[in-house]
Amino acid sequence: MSATMDVHAGHAAYHEKESFVTKYIFSQDHKMISKQFLITAIFMAIVAMMLSVFFRLQLGWPGESFGILNTFLGDRWAPDGILDRSMYLSLVTIHGTIMVFFVLTGGLSGTFSNLLIPLQIGARDMASGFLNMLSYWFFFVSSVIMIASLFVETGAAGGGWTIYPPLSALPQAMPSSGLGMTLWLTSMAIFIASSLLGSLNYIVTILNLRTKGMKMTRLPLTIWAFFITAVLGVLSFPVLFAAVLLLIMDRSMGTAFYLSDIYVGGEALDPVGGSPILYEHLFWFLGHPEVYIVLLPALGITSEIIATNSRKPIFGYRAMIGSILAIGFLSFIVWGHHMFLTGMNPFLGSVFVFTTLLIAIPSAVKAFNYITTLWKGNVIFTPAMLFSIGLVSTFVTGGLTGIILADSALDITVHDTYFVVAHFHIVMGLSAIFGMFAGVYHWFPKMFGRMMNTKLGYVHFWLTIVGGYGVFFPMHFVGLAGAPRRYYQYTDYPMFDGFVDLNVIISGFAIMAAVAQAIFLFNFFYSIWKGQEAVKNPWKSNTLEWTTPVEHIHGNWRGPLPEVHRWPYDYSKPGKEKDFVPQTVPLSDDEEEH
Amino acid sequence: MEKLLIVLVIVLAVIGIAQITRVYKLSSELRKKREEDISPTTNRVNANLLFVFMFLMFGFFIWHIVEYGDELLPVSASEHGVKVDNLLNFNWAIIIAVFFAVNFLLFYFAKKYAYDPNRKAFYLAHNNKLELIWTAIPSVVLMIIIVYGLSIWNQIMDEPAEDAVVIELYSKQFDWTARYPGEDGKLGEASFTLISPTNPLGLITDGVIDAKITDLNAEIADNQASIANEVLPDSKVNELEKEIGMRTRQKARVMNFKESSKDFTASYDDRIVKGEFHIPVNKEVSFQIRSRDVIHSAYMPHFRAQMNAVPGMTTRFNFKPTITTDSMRTVVDDEDFNYVLLCNKVCGSAHYNMQMNIVVETEEKYQEWLSQQKTFVKDDNAATKSAADKVGEKDDERKIAVKN
Numbered sequence: 001m002s003a004t005m006d007v008h009a010g011h012a013a014y015h016e017k018e019s020f021v022t023k024y025i026f027s028q029d030h031k032m033i034s035k036q037f038l039i040t041a042i043f044m045a046i047v048a049m050m051l052s053v054f055f056r057l058q059l060g061w062p063g064e065s066f067g068i069l070n071t072f073l074g075d076r077w078a079p080d081g082i083l084d085r086s087m088y089l090s091l092v093t094i095h096g097t098i099m100v101f102f103v104l105t106g107g108l109s110g111t112f113s114n115l116l117i118p119l120q121i122g123a124r125d126m127a128s129g130f131l132n133m134l135s136y137w138f139f140f141v142s143s144v145i146m147i148a149s150l151f152v153e154t155g156a157a158g159g160g161w162t163i164y165p166p167l168s169a170l171p172q173a174m175p176s177s178g179l180g181m182t183l184w185l186t187s188m189a190i191f192i193a194s195s196l197l198g199s200l201n202y203i204v205t206i207l208n209l210r211t212k213g214m215k216m217t218r219l220p221l222t223i224w225a226f227f228i229t230a231v232l233g234v235l236s237f238p239v240l241f242a243a244v245l246l247l248i249m250d251r252s253m254g255t256a257f258y259l260s261d262i263y264v265g266g267e268a269l270d271p272v273g274g275s276p277i278l279y280e281h282l283f284w285f286l287g288h289p290e291v292y293i294v295l296l297p298a299l300g301i302t303s304e305i306i307a308t309n310s311r312k313p314i315f316g317y318r319a320m321i322g323s324i325l326a327i328g329f330l331s332f333i334v335w336g337h338h339m340f341l342t343g344m345n346p347f348l349g350s351v352f353v354f355t356t357l358l359i360a361i362p363s364a365v366k367a368f369n370y371i372t373t374l375w376k377g378n379v380i381f382t383p384a385m386l387f388s389i390g391l392v393s394t395f396v397t398g399g400l401t402g403i404i405l406a407d408s409a410l411d412i413t414v415h416d417t418y419f420v421v422a423h424f425h426i427v428m429g430l431s432a433i434f435g436m437f438a439g440v441y442h443w444f445p446k447m448f449g450r451m452m453n454t455k456l457g458y459v460h461f462w463l464t465i466v467g468g469y470g471v472f473f474p475m476h477f478v479g480l481a482g483a484p485r486r487y488y489q490y491t492d493y494p495m496f497d498g499f500v501d502l503n504v505i506i507s508g509f510a511i512m513a514a515v516a517q518a519i520f521l522f523n524f525f526y527s528i529w530k531g532q533e534a535v536k537n538p539w540k541s542n543t544l545e546w547t548t549p550v551e552h553i554h555g556n557w558r559g560p561l562p563e564v565h566r567w568p569y570d571y572s573k574p575g576k577e578k579d580f581v582p583q584t585v586p587l588s589d590d591e592e593e594h
Numbered sequence: 595m596e597k598l599l600i601v602l603v604i605v606l607a608v609i610g611i612a613q614i615t616r617v618y619k620l621s622s623e624l625r626k627k628r629e630e631d632i633s634p635t636t637n638r639v640n641a642n643l644l645f646v647f648m649f650l651m652f653g654f655f656i657w658h659i660v661e662y663g664d665e666l667l668p669v670s671a672s673e674h675g676v677k678v679d680n681l682l683n684f685n686w687a688i689i690i691a692v693f694f695a696v697n698f699l700l701f702y703f704a705k706k707y708a709y710d711p712n713r714k715a716f717y718l719a720h721n722n723k724l725e726l727i728w729t730a731i732p733s734v735v736l737m738i739i740i741v742y743g744l745s746i747w748n749q750i751m752d753e754p755a756e757d758a759v760v761i762e763l764y765s766k767q768f769d770w771t772a773r774y775p776g777e778d779g780k781l782g783e784a785s786f787t788l789i790s791p792t793n794p795l796g797l798i799t800d801g802v803i804d805a806k807i808t809d810l811n812a813e814i815a816d817n818q819a820s821i822a823n824e825v826l827p828d829s830k831v832n833e834l835e836k837e838i839g840m841r842t843r844q845k846a847r848v849m850n851f852k853e854s855s856k857d858f859t860a861s862y863d864d865r866i867v868k869g870e871f872h873i874p875v876n877k878e879v880s881f882q883i884r885s886r887d888v889i890h891s892a893y894m895p896h897f898r899a900q901m902n903a904v905p906g907m908t909t910r911f912n913f914k915p916t917i918t919t920d921s922m923r924t925v926v927d928d929e930d931f932n933y934v935l936l937c938n939k940v941c942g943s944a945h946y947n948m949q950m951n952i953v954v955e956t957e958e959k960y961q962e963w964l965s966q967q968k969t970f971v972k973d974d975n976a977a978t979k980s981a982a983d984k985v986g987e988k989d990d991e992r993k994i995a996v997k998n
Binding site for chain 2: 263
């Protein structure tokens, strides 16, 4: 331990000699890498959000002409301002891919794991600064490729973000399964490498570089969440990598892992003996843990923010850790609930019903613990706190409809309808993005040394939560009426005529929520340069990151690393003068640790 | 001009917000106000807004039920569907109660315990009893949901009755075909290698096999002749050789059928139907679902039925329709109502319009309709070898009766 400290202390001495390139571009400092992740993710989120507005225009007002579509998509994909139906599928696919992987996996974990792990456990930096840098640049390259795929002549990948073969394997079945899909697969392969490099680094850092006194049972819940998230990533992303690799081989090398008995484009194809179901198993073996890879960091961030702003310890610290572990474990044995209707053995389906519904128990414990933390608290409504409360609400609301989807008998009716779209957008889309916003508002002073504007933060929050619920609440009803997802329009079915105006309402809210994000963007970039200068510990928080100097230095702390004497949630502890006791304060003689 | 205006508006908006922010910032500096100091008024306003938002959210939910309750799926038209709907309602009762209760507690506590400088928060780290209670209660409730749900699932997924009507639903980009077995009650075998414009399902008959072999031989010979006689660039030669390889392998597959001593007569009397298909009321129907190209999903929402169509395998779903189309038209008060089969797994650009109407009618009407549908091999004596021979012959394709 002392050896590494010396090495890092040495780093601090080199601080002045950094060139522009090593400081801002190929930086190995976790704080800079975290900012790189965040800004890249914000850019990706803007793209993905605009794509969703484009297809919401078509869904709200099918067949109507919009100049804006023609402006952005050109005559090739939106002749006369009407969205092309192949492009519609590409937009849906890339929107999903970017949001799930690039914003809520790479962006969320990349930003906050990088920023907070060393700062909150009391380390000089990540275990490997070099791998950390590689992780970001792999992420960057994969982002560039994904964006580039939007400009391919045959269209970006269009088989849905799950890219089930044979559709994704056969350009004959869909032109966008040609070059567009090749780029998608390339981008994802690189993204997975980035994610693995990051996750390994997070795990090693948390296990080995905790400062003196930072026992696992004194870690902030953020770190626990990032830790389990990284473990999930390391165990599940390689499976997606395998799935992607096999798909690449089926596409380019004539193998038959996923293909059998196919007649397409007037031709009986060669491959025989494979099964698309194999792909579905491999994909969802990642796909379901992925949901928690997205969600757990957001829950961790929320735990920290709710405790700080309620001026009260998080209720049931150990139960919270237990539920993170339980969710992490269970998330590996539930993937089959995406496949009840694939022809999988119904008995196997019942096993997945059982394991899936079990996840509701630790989730319920988490929700109750958040609410109990508020009870008899002294709640300060910073924008971060509002987003955290919003997260608890969406987590509960969206989680509850999961009970219906997990029940295979009910899934028969609502599978692949808008009900599913509503469910996962609320429970993991809104929740995770709320967690990300909360994190940005809360740790902005740590990242940039300045404060974000609170008033604009409020406006942003209120428009976002109203817009979010406004978009996804009505979708439950559209789905219960049997409207399938990924439909270009519903005008060919009299049974959906009753929902024409509801689709207009959804699109209206979507546009409003999208425009509202401009307020956030403005606030974010304006505050980086012009925001009020931050003080060392603006939120009166207990965790270690607030003991570092406001300006960023290599090695994080001047002088020796801080020593930890207590858990991070001693807020409003009886017998203490202030309503917070930082982790570095030793226990007084007669004091008991929580 | 329009674009210029849009850009102008955006620029002005940004400048506007920037100016307001600056004024705000300067004035707060004058008052020595820091961003992290939330004034009691602001805090109270946000706490109250959260509470108001909760009521708006609840109201929005109730508005949906009032306004769109009638637009949801009508009463289930299948026997198991009624049970599914009961299960769904049972789940809803629990979910809606929890939704209201938990959201209420969340927003109420947020409002009630908004910051007060004169109060200190209650230091409560944990309480084992409470935690045990709210682990145990969800566990018990979920166990009930699981057991109830699985009992219905097992009933639905049970083997079909012996006398069930067997119907094949065959999917391809972007339409459905239904196939009914004839007198023999058996669907004839099919293979994707034998698919042709005149035999879209690739049904196997001796005639089809022979014709396919003849075709493949001719194509292979053509390609070989091109390679031997024409002056071609290497790339073209490679392409032709690749094609020869493909046809040869295909031929080997077709030869397997020919060399097997199987009887391929079951498909002769199969009836192939497009556009709409009929099923008899109050009789179990067993669907065998197949796909030719990509994954589709046979979704029949009015019957609470859905199953994927996966290339390379046959999937099944059984249900017993209980309400005829005519009766359902009365129920929903719409003369034009039709049951519909949709595709519910994204399958390409026209995925959104891959549908087929379903007609549920009495047994007599159903039999009458079925008898009007043409059989795969037109000849009544199709079972005889001589008729079968003719089926696949190119100059005699009219004999393959595919209603379209």
